[in-house]
Amino acid sequence: MKVLILGATSPIAVATARALTAEGASAFVLAGRSPDKLKRVADDLAARFDVEVDTSHYDAVDWQNHASWVADLPWVPDAVVVATGLLGEQDQAQTDAEHAQAILTCNFNGVVTTLEPLAQAMQARGSGVIGVMGSVAGLRGRQSNYVYGSAKAGLHAYLSGLRNRLFADGVHVTTALIGWVRTPMTAEFDLPAALVSEPAKVGQGLAKAMVRGNSVVYLPGYWRLIMWVIRSIPETLFKRLKL
Amino acid sequence: MCAGWGFRPGRQAALVEAQPLIDRWPEAPAIARGAGRAYGDAALSDTLLSTRQLDALIAFDSKAGTLVCEAGLSLAELLEVTLPRGWILPVIPGTRFVSVGGAIAADIHGKNHHHQGAFSSAVVWLDLLLPGQGIVRVEPGEPLFLATCGGMGLTGLVVRVALQLLPAASAEVDWQRLPCSDLEQLRALSDKHASDTYSVAWLDLSGKQAMRGGSLGVGELADDGNTQVKWQSSLPLPPLADWFVSDTTMRLANDFLRWREMRHSRGRVSLEAFFFPLDRINRWNRLYRRGLLQYQFVVPENSSSVAIGELLDRLARSSARPYLSVWKRMGAANDNWLSFPMAGETLAMDFPRRPDVLKLFNDFDSIVAEHGGRVYLAKDARLSVDMFRAMYPNWTSLAELRESMGLAGTVVSDLSTRLQL
Numbered sequence: 001m002k003v004l005i006l007g008a009t010s011p012i013a014v015a016t017a018r019a020l021t022a023e024g025a026s027a028f029v030l031a032g033r034s035p036d037k038l039k040r041v042a043d044d045l046a047a048r049f050d051v052e053v054d055t056s057h058y059d060a061v062d063w064q065n066h067a068s069w070v071a072d073l074p075w076v077p078d079a080v081v082v083a084t085g086l087l088g089e090q091d092q093a094q095t096d097a098e099h100a101q102a103i104l105t106c107n108f109n110g111v112v113t114t115l116e117p118l119a120q121a122m123q124a125r126g127s128g129v130i131g132v133m134g135s136v137a138g139l140r141g142r143q144s145n146y147v148y149g150s151a152k153a154g155l156h157a158y159l160s161g162l163r164n165r166l167f168a169d170g171v172h173v174t175t176a177l178i179g180w181v182r183t184p185m186t187a188e189f190d191l192p193a194a195l196v197s198e199p200a201k202v203g204q205g206l207a208k209a210m211v212r213g214n215s216v217v218y219l220p221g222y223w224r225l226i227m228w229v230i231r232s233i234p235e236t237l238f239k240r241l242k243l
Numbered sequence: 244m245c246a247g248w249g250f251r252p253g254r255q256a257a258l259v260e261a262q263p264l265i266d267r268w269p270e271a272p273a274i275a276r277g278a279g280r281a282y283g284d285a286a287l288s289d290t291l292l293s294t295r296q297l298d299a300l301i302a303f304d305s306k307a308g309t310l311v312c313e314a315g316l317s318l319a320e321l322l323e324v325t326l327p328r329g330w331i332l333p334v335i336p337g338t339r340f341v342s343v344g345g346a347i348a349a350d351i352h353g354k355n356h357h358h359q360g361a362f363s364s365a366v367v368w369l370d371l372l373l374p375g376q377g378i379v380r381v382e383p384g385e386p387l388f389l390a391t392c393g394g395m396g397l398t399g400l401v402v403r404v405a406l407q408l409l410p411a412a413s414a415e416v417d418w419q420r421l422p423c424s425d426l427e428q429l430r431a432l433s434d435k436h437a438s439d440t441y442s443v444a445w446l447d448l449s450g451k452q453a454m455r456g457g458s459l460g461v462g463e464l465a466d467d468g469n470t471q472v473k474w475q476s477s478l479p480l481p482p483l484a485d486w487f488v489s490d491t492t493m494r495l496a497n498d499f500l501r502w503r504e505m506r507h508s509r510g511r512v513s514l515e516a517f518f519f520p521l522d523r524i525n526r527w528n529r530l531y532r533r534g535l536l537q538y539q540f541v542v543p544e545n546s547s548s549v550a551i552g553e554l555l556d557r558l559a560r561s562s563a564r565p566y567l568s569v570w571k572r573m574g575a576a577n578d579n580w581l582s583f584p585m586a587g588e589t590l591a592m593d594f595p596r597r598p599d600v601l602k603l604f605n606d607f608d609s610i611v612a613e614h615g616g617r618v619y620l621a622k623d624a625r626l627s628v629d630m631f632r633a634m635y636p637n638w639t640s641l642a643e644l645r646e647s648m649g650l651a652g653t654v655v656s657d658l659s660t661r662l663q664l
C-alpha cells in the first residue's frame with residue numbers, strides 16, 4: 001500500500017501512518033510545510049518499519065499549484081490521509097480577514113483543491129481510500145470556534161459528496177469526526193482530562209476505519225453520544241449558552 | 244494535581260510539552276518529566292517540561308545495533324522496534340513504561356547489573372538542552388556526562404540519545420526459580436548462580452519474624468529465534484480494590500506468593516512475564532491510595548550482611564511491614580556522580596505511607612549511611628540533606644557544576660530543593 005499524508009507532522013497523522021504499516025503500507029510520501037519537522041517524522045517511520053519514506057513540500061494555501069503537485073507525485077496513492085488543519089484564534093478571525101481566510105483555506109478550500117486531482121487519478125485506477133480528519137466542532141457552530149467549525153462543516157459536506165461520487169468506482173472516503181486530542185493544536189487549552197485522547201488511539205482508529213471502508217466514524221466513539229446530546233439542544237436555547 | 248508514582252507528595256504544576264524541535268529551556272525554573280515512574284519528587288516542580296511528544300526514532304542501524312532516538316521514547320516502544328531485528332536493551336528495569344530520558348536521569352539498573360552495569364553503559368552520546376546555551380552533545384567521560392547520568396534531570400533536558408544495544412536471538416527467557424528460607428541461603432544460591440545473566444530475588448518480609456521465605460529468580464535470554472514482542476493488554480484494577488489493602492490482606496497475599504514461590508520451577512516465559520510482571524495491572528500503584536513509599540537502598544559488599552541484618556532487626560521492632568520486597572546483588576559502581584548502584588546488595592521494600600513508616604525510614608537511613616550505603620533517589624521522597632550528603636559524597640561536584648553553569652536557579656525540582664542541590 002502506497003500512502004500519501006497531507007499535514008504529516010500532526011501527531012495524529014504520525015499515529016495513523018504507524019498504524020497503516022501494520023495494515024501493509026510499504027511506501028509513504030509525507031507532505032507538509034516544514035522540512036525539518038517532516039524529516040523528523042520520515043526518519044522515525046523509516047527507523048521503525050521496513051518502509052520507503054519520501055517527503056514533499058506542500059502548502060494548503062497554494063491552490064494554484066495543487067494539481068501540478070499531485071501530478072508530480074511518484075505514484076497514484078492507494079491511501080490518502082488528510083491531517084492539515086488550523087484551529088486559529090476565533091477572536092482574531094472576527095476582526096482579521098486574513099486570519100479568517102487562513103482558517104477557511106487550511107481546513108476546507110485547500111483540501112478541496114488537493115483532493116480533486118487525487119480523486120480523479122484514483123477514480124481512473126478504480127481503487128483506493130481517502131481518510132480525512134474532520135472534527136466534532138463541525139457538527140454544531142459555537143461562539144468559541146465557529147470559523148474553524150464551519151470550515152470543518154463544509155469539509156464534512158464535501159466529503160459526503162465525494163464519497164457518493166467515488167463509490168461506484170471503488171474508491172472509499174472516510175470522514176473522521178475527531179474529538180479532543182492531545183496535540184499542539186490543543187496545547188494551549190485547559191480541557192477536561194477525561195475527554196482528551198491520545199494521538200495514538202485516534203490514529204489507530206482512523207487507520208482501521210480506512211482499511212474497513214467505514215464512511216463516517218467518531219474518534220473516540222463516545223463523541224457520538226456527546227454530539228447527539230449537543231445537537232439535540234434546540235437553537236432557541238443553544239444561542240443563549242456560553243459555549 | 245501532579246505526583247510521582249507514589250502519589251505523595253503531590254502538587255499543582257504547569258505542564259509544558261517539549262516540542263519536537265525544542266532548542267530553548269522554558270523561561271521559568273523547570274524540570275524534565277518523562278513517564279512519571281519515579282516514586283517521589285524527582286519530576287515535580289512549578290513547571291514540568293514533558294517529553295511525551297519527544298518519542299521519535301531517529302535512526303536504527305540493525306547491523307551494528309546502534310539506535311538514535313528522542314528521550315521521551317518508552318523502553319517498550321524501543322524494544323518493539325529492536326527485538327524483532329535482533330537487538331535488546333542492555334539494561335531493562337521492572338516496568339517497560341519508563342522513558343529513555345528517565346532511564347538516563349536515574350542511571351537505572353536491571354536484573355543483570357552484576358554483569359552489565361547501569362543504563363549509562365549503553366549510552367554512546369546524548370544531546371543535552373541547557374538553559375541559555377542551547378543543545379550540547381555530551382559523551383561518556385565528560386563532566387556533563389558524569390553529572391547527567393544519575394543526575395535526576397538536574398543538568399537540563401536530555402533531548403536525543405544514541406544507544407549501543409546487545410544482540411538477542413529471542414524475546415523469551417529461560418527462567419528458573421530457586422526457593423530459599425533465609426538470607427544466608429539466598430546469598431549462597433546467588434553465589435552459585437553468579438554467572439547467570441539475569442537474577443533477582445523475591446523476599447517475604449511481611450510476617451512478624453524478619454524473613455518468612457523467598458526465592459531467587461534467574462534467567463537467560465532464550466535463543467529460539469522467536470523475537471516478536473507482544474505485550475498482553477494490562478488489566479484494570481478492580482474498583483475499590485484499594486479498600487482491601489491492609490497489613491493483614493497483604494500478609495495473606497505474601498502467603499500465597501510464598502506458597503507459589505517456594506517451589507522450584509523452571510520454564511520458558513515471555514519477556515513481559517520475566518521483566519515486567521507488575522505491568523500486567525494497569526496503574527497498580529492505586530492500590531496504595533494514601534501514598535506508596537518505597538525504600539530502596541544498597542550497601543557495600545563487605546558490610547552487606549551486617550547492615551541488612553541490623554535493618555531487618557529494626558524492621559522487626561516496628562509495626563510496619565513491607566508489602567513487597569525485592570533483593571539483588573549488584574555489580575561494581577561507575578563514575579557517575581549520583582549513580583545509585585555499587586558492588587553489594589540492594590533491597591527494595593514497598594510500604595503504605597504512614598507516620599510510623601516515615602520514622603522507620605529515618606532509622607534505616609542511619610544504618611545504611613553508617614555502613615557506607617545509599618538510598619535510590621528515583622524511589623525517594625523524604626531523605627534529609629545530611630543523609631543525602633553522607634550517602635552521595637560526590638554531591639559537591641554536581642552542586643559546583645550547577646552553580647558554575649547557572650543551572651541552580653533554572654533547572655529546579657522539588658527533589659533538588661529538598662536536597663539543596
Ligand SMILES: Cc1cc2nc3c(=O)[nH]c(=O)nc-3n(C[C@H](O)[C@H](O)[C@H](O)COP(=O)(O)OP(=O)(O)OC[C@H]3O[C@@H](n4cnc5c(N)ncnc54)[C@H](O)[C@@H]3O)c2cc1C
Nearest residue numbers: 277278279280281336337342344345348351352395396401
Ligand atoms: C514498577 C516500577 C519498577 C521499576 N523498576 C526499576 C528497576 O528495576 N531499576 C531501576 O533502576 N529503576 C526502576 N524503577 C524506577 C524508574 O526506572 C526510574 O524512576 C526512572 O527514572 C523513571 O523514568 P520516567 O521516564 O518515568 O521518568 P520520570 O519519573 O518522569 O522522571 C524521573 C527523573 O528523570 C528525569 N528525567 C526524565 N526525562 C528526562 C530527560 N529527557 N532529560 C533529563 N531528565 C529527565 C526527571 O527530571 C526526574 O528527575 C521502577 C519504577 C517503577 C514504577
Ligand SMILES: NC(=O)c1ccc[n+]([C@@H]2O[C@H](COP(=O)([O-])OP(=O)(O)OC[C@H]3O[C@@H](n4cnc5c(N)ncnc54)[C@H](OP(=O)(O)O)[C@@H]3O)[C@@H](O)[C@H]2O)c1
Nearest residue numbers: 007009010033059060083084085133135178180181183185
Ligand atoms: N487536536 C484536536 O483536538 C483535534 C480535534 C478535532 C480535529 N482535529 C483535526 O485533526 C487534524 C490534525 O490536527 P492535530 O491536532 O494533529 O494538530 P496539528 O499538529 O496542528 O496538525 C495540523 C497539521 O496541519 C498542517 N498545516 C497547517 N496549516 C497548513 C498549511 N497551510 N499547509 C499545509 N499544512 C498545514 C500542520 O503543519 P505544520 O507542522 O507545518 O504546522 C500540521 O501538520 C486537523 O485537521 C485538526 O483540525 C484535531
